[in-house]
Amino acid sequence: MVTIYDIAKKVGCSSATVSKALNNYPDVNHKTRNRILSFAKEMGYSPNAQAQALTKKKTWNIGVLFEVEATNKTGLTHYFFAQILESFKAYTEEKGYDLTFLSKKAGNDNVSFLQHVRRRHFDGVIIANFDYENEEILELIHSNVPIVVIDYNYDTVSSILSDNYEGLKLLTQYLIDLNHRDIVYIHGQHSYVTDIRINAFVDTLTENGIAATKEQLLEGLYYDKDVTYQKTLEVLQRANRPTAIIFSDDYVAAWGVRAIGKMGLRIPEDVSVAGFDGLEIAEMITPRITTVRQNTELIGIQAAKRLIDIIETKNHSKIDVHVGVELVKGKSCKKHEG
Amino acid sequence: MVTIYDIAKKVGCSSATVSKALNNYPDVNHKTRNRILSFAKEMGYSPNAQAQALTKKKTWNIGVLFEVEATNKTGLTHYFFAQILESFKAYTEEKGYDLTFLSKKAGNDNVSFLQHVRRRHFDGVIIANFDYENEEILELIHSNVPIVVIDYNYDTVSSILSDNYEGLKLLTQYLIDLNHRDIVYIHGQHSYVTDIRINAFVDTLTENGIAATKEQLLEGLYYDKDVTYQKTLEVLQRANRPTAIIFSDDYVAAWGVRAIGKMGLRIPEDVSVAGFDGLEIAEMITPRITTVRQNTELIGIQAAKRLIDIIETKNHSKIDVHVGVELVKGKSCKKHEG
DNA sequence: CTGAAAGCGCTAACAG
């Protein structure tokens, strides 16, 4: 590997001067700088990121914690979070930061997430995880590391969230406007976001003079087709079958559609169906599923912006960003004639 | 940040002894070691990865190049490659390696992929990319960096590939056995893998005494729904409409199903359909799409194993791993009555 | 404008 000493030798100056020239310091003679630059290029010089990090206390490296537990879809293959990460990645890379996954193993040692961050000296960390009350996550959250969280709300950490209340309200109102009264919401496991959505659901029913009953709320599991399948059957076998079902997300809605079909019921003639997230899958299924699109691209960008801002200004203050949602009408809902 | 010097001071020994104790060197007194270890824990010591990398010439960091160009699906959100990466990640992390994405920006500088690798001193790189003849990829390939490639075959680099020949042979034979003769293969853009698949397709037809015509091969684009849509319409409007269509992958097959439906044709009654890859989407669509499942989990693991082996043994010799495929019968193919 | 020197945190001989 070529070092600044090698260049210094060739040019006939000191390593300090080489360093300055390479880093665009003003106090280097124009000619010397050019000689240094051209030699650096010719010799195929690349700065050593580790050495730079050691002196500069900046690694240009962001830690990524995308561990979607409690699902069969972990981080990368999670249709929803993968989109967010993709957009986050595009933005941070453009700004010169590299992305590295946080893990529980470093070399031969088992480490906590925070220890991993301390070892690698990540400039910041982005978190998107269902298990937000996990002890190791909390340890990270309470550290002094620049952090941005997606889909959750801690007291002290900046977060990026879709307007979930608006999302479920739009969906519920849409169904009510289609004359549905008996709507069941098979929501995901309880969490900050889930509770907001449930509130929006109940509030909207109430606002429309519909008394919400507990039969209308069923706890499922986000992105878990098996649990959802069971819950769907359960609902369909009721004496008073609902006229519409809202699923926790588009992925399980797509499987719910199958369950409904197997029961010999038609969508939307016999039962209307809606999902959430705005996944491509919702469009691929027949009939196209009505859903609420979360703007994953914007979520990713906002998260990246906020995190880089914290890193570069050292201003850790909590700033929450809310990203708008949009009702996407498919072919899975129909006016209820009752 | 706590350093080994801080520990040395507390314990009353030299930093060298601390280093040895921490790294399990045998030549440290049992008592001293214990004192050091307990102080290290108490003080919340974490080794500095940058400093370690500087002296050890090992970063425990693997570079990831998953840039699926020429598609609307880039790296992470690519249904197929995301699965491979997921599995690769699980294995490498278990072995203590961190994964960092390769990019073209490092800090404030624009860099080539190789330059990026040199800066960060990645121990190795994993590549999965459609644009395998890209100049920057080739530069990497021809360097001395430990590399494993997925879905391509270079002269000097280890690669992991599904048995694509077998895959398309299974599929073609299956359709032939269902009495189909006029089968169209809308394949992906030309590449190492595509050509193998095309050969398998043509060979299998020939072996069954069917003369393959050039009308049976249409070039589409992997994971591109628009191009596929056009090609599908083109095929369906022919005077001699084929009785079966094989799509380049399950994703576009799912969209192809829509196109066929829009033309008022039924699957599989009017036309049989097959995909490739074994994506979950193939199961979610109605009718379930017959496909060839690639074992993404095994591909990821094999890639990880091979790469770590190259890194740790410094044996760069080219070893290719072939991973078996499996025909998955859906409901999208039917015996042709003709 | 240039360079000597100290230091970032850790490891690896080599003495003792």
Place this chain on the structure above:
DNA sequence: CTGTTAGCGCTTTCAG
């Protein structure tokens, strides 16, 4: 068994 010392490659005062 322990410590001294010399780096790893780069940055940053501070003299000159």
